[in-house]
Amino acid sequence: MREATRCVLEANSFLKNSLKPVLYLIIAWLLGMSTYGQTGQGYIDYDKVVRTLPEYEAGQKKLELRSKILEDSIKPLIVHYFDSTQHEVERIVNIHRKMDSTEIALLNDDFRKIEKRIQNLQDYAQVELKRAREAIDARLKDIVSKKMEQFCIETGIVCLGEKEAVLYCSDCTDFTSDFIGFLER
Structure with a gap:
């Protein structure tokens, strides 16, 4: 059970760290699109x-x-x-x-x-x-x-x-x- 919890925490941490750049890119793209409209x-x-x-x-x-x-x-x-x-x-x-x-x-x-x-x-x-x-x-x-x-x-x-x-x-x-x-x- 401990190992499963540890595995879930590592996966969660991995997703947080690896998705941050993707999330930032999506936000930048959305801001760029709204700015482009203007x-x-x-x-x-x-x-x-x-x-x-x-x-x-x-x-x-x-x-x-x-x-x-x-x-x-x-x-x-x-x-x-x-x-x-x-x-x-x-x-x-x-x-x-x-x-x-x-x-x-x-x-x-x-x-x-x-x-x-x-x-x-x-x-x-x-x-x-x-x-x-x-x-x-x-x-x-x-x-x-x-x-x-x-x-x-x-x-x-x-x-x-x-x-x-x-x-x-x-x-x-x-x-x-x-x-x-x-x-x-």
């Missing part, structure tokens, strides 16, 4: 990522402020237009007379000039807001691009792009949450 290719949801950036919020506030300033510069002209129109109509009604064709033409011409100025200012405001939006978007794209490069280096990802740019990819992983976590560090 070093392939993937994508991020750019819009979702951008909305988490502090620069995005600052850019939105800047656009709102610029829009308000441009709107405020147009308002007096619109008020003037409506006041002028109302004043002329009241003047004509108060004197109970018809305007001759020259007066009508001059009045219409004045109103068209004011309308044209308002339209030009509105067009200018739209162009200015578009330029400001494009500048902010370019800055955000630059920030995300640089951070994506760092993220790929640190995580060993070979290829990472915007979700909208990926037409088809069978092995692609969505790294949006991981990337947002990286940005928040």
